[in-house]
Amino acid sequence: MTHPVGPDSRVTLVDGSGYIFRAFHGLPPLTRKSDGAPIGAVSGFCNMIFKLLADEKDGDQPTHLAVIFDASGPTFRNDIYPAYKANRPPAPEDLVPQFPMIREATRAFGLPSIELPGYEADDLIATYAKQAADKGAKVRILSSDKDLMQLITDKIFLYDPMKDRPMGPEAVLEKFGVAPEQVIDVQSLAGDSTDNVPGAPGIGVKTAAELLGIYGNLETLLDRAHEIKQPKRRETLIQFREQIEISKRLVTLMDDVPVLEHLEHFGVREPDPSILLDFLRKMELRTLTGRVEAGLRRDGYVADKAEHRDTVPVASLASVPTTNPSTDGAPAGQVLIPPAVFTPIDTRGYETISSLARLDDWIARIHSQGYVAFDTETASLNSVSGGLVGLSLAVEPGIACYIPVGHRGAGDLGVTGDLFGGGQDTVAKLPGQLELADVLARLKPILEDDAILKIGQNLKYDVSVMAQHGIAISPIDDTMLMSFALDAGRNSHGMDDLSLRLLAHQPIAFKDVCGTGKSQISFDQVPLERATAYAAEDADVTLRLWHILKPRLVQERSATVYETLERPLVPVIAGMEQAGVKVDVAELSRLSLDFAQRMISLEAQAHEQAGEVFNLGSPKQLGDILFGKMALPGGKKTATGQWATGADALEDLAAQGHELPRTLVDWRTLAKLKSTYTDNLKDAIDATTGRVHTSYNMVGAATGRLSSTDPNLQNIPIRTEEGRRIRRAFVAEPDHVLISADYSQIELRLLAHVGDIPQLKKAFIEGYDIHAMTASEMFGVPLEGMDPMIRRKAKAINFGIIYGISAFGLARQLSIPQGEARDYIATYKQRFPGIQAYMDQMKAMAREKTYVETIFGRRCWVPGIHAKSQAEQAFAERQAINAPLQGAAADIIKRAMIRLPKALKEAGLQARMLLQVHDELVFEAPSSQADATCALVAEVMEKAALPAVALSVPLVVEARAALNWAEAH
Secondary structure (H helix, E strand, C coil): CCCCCCCCCEEEEEEHHHHHHHHHHHCCCCECCCCCCECHHHHHHHHHHHHHHHHCCCCCCCCEEEEECCCCCCCHHHHHCCCCCCCCCCCCCCCCCHHHHHHHHHHHCCCCEECCCCCCHHHHHHHHHHHHHHCCCEEEEECCCHHHHHHCCCCEEEEECCCCEEECHHHHHHHHCCCHHHHHHHHHHHCECCCCECCCCCCCHHHHHHHHHHHCCHHHHHHCHHHCCCHHHHHHHHHCHHHHHHHHHHHCCCCCCCCCCCHHHHECCCCCHHHHHHHHHHHCCHHHHHHHHHHHHHCCCECCECCCCCCCCHHHHHCCCCCCHHHCCCCCCCCCCCHHHHCCCCHHHCEECCCHHHHHHHHHHHHHHCEEEEEEEECCCCCCCCCEEEEEEEEECCEEEEEECCCCCCCCCCEEEECCCCCCEEECCCCCCCCHHHHHHHHHHHHCCCCCEEEECCHHHHHHHHHCCCCCCCCEEEHHHHHHHHHCCCCCCCHHHHHHHHHCCCCCCHHHHHCCHHHCCCHHHCCHHHHHHHHHHHHHHHHHHHHHHHHHHHHCCCHHHHHHHHCCHHHHHHHHHHHCEEECHHHHHHHHHHHHHHHHHHHHHHHHHHCCCCCCCCHHHHHHHHHHHCCCCCCCECCCCCECCCHHHHHHHHHCCCHHHHHHHHHHHHHHHHHHHHHHHHHCECCCCCCECCEEECCCCCCCCCEEECCCCCCCCCCCHHHHHHHHCEECCCCEEEEEEEECCHHHHHHHHHCCCHHHHHHHHHCCCHHHHHHHHHHCCCCCCCCHHHHHHHHHHHHHHHCCCCHHHHHHHHCCCHHHHHHHHHHHHHHCHHHHHHHHHHHHHHHHHCEEECCCCCEEECHHHHCCCHHHHHHHHHHHHHHHHHHHHHHHHHHHHHHHHHHHHHCCCCCEEEEEECCEEEEEEEHHHHHHHHHHHHHHHHCCCCCCCCCCCCCCEEEEEECEHHHHC
């Protein structure tokens, strides 16, 4: 049956290939229970099509709809340019068998599945869009593909399902800096590395738009290229004209493809219920099957017998809530996600709270419900001194509010009293806001109520903010940490990324509210209506994510890691960040001056060694001297044509005895220490507390290790004199000491336990020097009177083996030939066979499950284990070997950190935990309690694995007190 297309028609063209890859890469892997076949992309695709049909409103419902796919094999563009898309890797192995299933799914939903060998989906979309527009129809293309922007007209627009927004000429201008009709010209110049479209070397989108703004179009630009004043641009356009013209042929979409199916055949029709349900059941997508059946029954259908009608009205799908794709195929008895979680997000429905009576209504709702999503907004990103501007709450998906307390309006110079509670005067508040003290007085009881769960994203920040106002938030659930416990190593955990991946919703960006660069404003200057949309959306999205992630913790056996390692650490880390650490400004100034003077001396030395004056910070000048003028060995050029002069290259040359590279390495080391620490630490001192407050990232490493930023206090060198001098600048307050408590060789001890290696276990149990013992085992030398160089070799192998060190890496570290290093590693594995067995076991586990586990059950995902590249696979194998050890070490120190505040308090000790640096904890304690604190801290840390894991080797902690960090370590 045909449906003519005319001015009243609304044609929707779905970029099916984009849907497929979004479904595959945006969701966890999923297999069919009956036969193990991969169906993750099928599940995601079906749910997106289901959502598309369910979201169509009567006034916007398309009259014609089709799903367009890329056909397999080369296209006409490969005839034009054989290298077109040559850089693209093949489709993942577990996606390939899902392609035909997805075509079948499309047809099961009653939609045309369109593809044509020799052409890309974009060409078919361009052809159908032009045909429809020529007939006067309105055309909507569902895709986030920038290449389709060239099609936008007054009749044709793109709708980005990722960002849930239409894209017209304004979006094109924002993306390319030109109108839609000039997109092709911009792409011809800028090229596309993803598709291997060459373009003009060195000309990007911004420059291309600038040139086209002057010359109008590509042909005129190329014809008049000799007029361009900038030599590099002029020469590029002249030299690469043919390449640019080829690029234009590649990026221009064909709008006259000889299509086999005609527009008139795309008329929207209702799916056959028996076909649709049979397909969903065959795929074992139980949740979606149930929702379709529910919709059928609601509209008078018998779901299991389609005798009443032949088709399912699209309208009936609209009455059925969409679902999370990851729940399909899950075990029976799972916790179902509330359907409202997947309803479209509309920020216009959020409420701005401007009266205490209305706030009381919300508080009553929270009391009756027992949980609330909670977020804070501050005037800066500093949780210690940022200043509270507002708070947002969400109780159900779509039901959220914002409570402004500190908005003052841009450019308002009126002065009032103490707005932020920090003692400073501030500009006048905008009207329509409540007093901070009144709001906090009402919220404090629920935020501290043990019967009400507080849900947040990165709650550590909000816990710290509220602590400034005397509020201890508890109990909590943190969606960022839930995601981390589930997917560390394979997905990111920021709210925007989670929202896109799990809700297919792009939240309002901070830059869209506050701007960027010099024009950026602080959040307290944002108008209340805009602030409400942004802040309340954060709470709403967080609540929806919680509904999705919470059930997965139990289903995927990650609840213990989250509940015993991640969530309890939040208030501990927040407390450490609030405490900060004192630094000696005078000592930092002395170090800065000393480093500067030594850098000047090294610079002069480098100039003398090079025989000319040059900029030590210029990679180009440096490369030209080292590998051009001096012709040193091993020179390699980067993709930009410059010599590679990174740290590895210079270290290699320095190890070979070349003087200039050694001087450059020393100069760079001092420059980095000076800029990162001795200069910047002074600027990082908080004006209110007089201390440096680092921020800990709890989801930075797949192994669970914490990282430190703003400033980074974990990368200060330990073994160099310069690093020790910087640590001397970290000092205790008067009548106090700093205590450093450090696990001794914890990862080697864990290797001995996990790998069940008798020699290593014996050495640790009996307290031997582990490196001397290893040297004795490997090289057959007695422990007494051992040559320090032999011990050094054993030490390098001991620590290197944890990271899967190669012969090349060991040779470089010990300055020995690779053959000798290879023999060392072989001897080591021969003497300690359990190590090779452990390595093989971890690599096998990674290949089978795509993750490895610590002894505490933390999953560390290593998706690179299935990469096509051997280099990527080798790196993933090293990850698989190291992650269970480094991850277990991180788990142990986290367990200690969680227990220590309570243990110190119960012992009557006033010590505060300040820093965590890998295997070390730093405390500040009254001098009179130094010995007792050292003893207690060491005891708690040494027993941290218990009772969960009884290690077969002892953990040993060295705790020392001193007036500064260097002397305590």
